[in-house]
Amino acid sequence: xxxxxxxxxxxxxxxxxxxxxxxxxxxxxxxxxxxxxxxxxxxxxxxxxxxxxxxxxxxxxxxxxxxxxxxxxxxxxxxxxxxxxxxxxxxxxxxxxxxxxxxxxxxxxxxxxxxxxxxxx
Numbered sequence: 001x002x003x004x005x006x007x008x009x010x011x012x013x014x015x016x017x018x019x020x021x022x023x024x025x026x027x028x029x030x031x032x033x034x035x036x037x038x039x040x041x042x043x044x045x046x047x048x049x050x051x052x053x054x055x056x057x058x059x060x061x062x063x064x065x066x067x068x069x070x071x072x073x074x075x076x077x078x079x080x081x082x083x084x085x086x087x088x089x090x091x092x093x094x095x096x097x098x099x100x101x102x103x104x105x106x107x108x109x110x111x112x113x114x115x116x117x118x119x120x121x
Contacts, residue, residue: 005041006067008112009050009058016044019109022084024069042067060111067112070119074102077116
């Protein structure tokens, strides 16, 4: 068995595609009418489709999982984030963990939690 990726729900598929392309350089590998496969194993799905599948409420900012990215030049990433998406909602701005890793956490346009940190390995 192989883990293929991580699916997140989004309210505006076009805005979400642009967000992940702008900030993380992800590429669109396939686009199937409300279902998008991006590079690095990220799948985007329209919230309406997901709600129909699971017949449950989607909870924004649930904080039960996160997308984790690593970036060696965190200062440049933060600058890009602030310039392209000044309205972004932070969980925490730049901080340093006790083990020395620097990270920021914020929500994407739909309340999906994202962490960007300096490499661990």
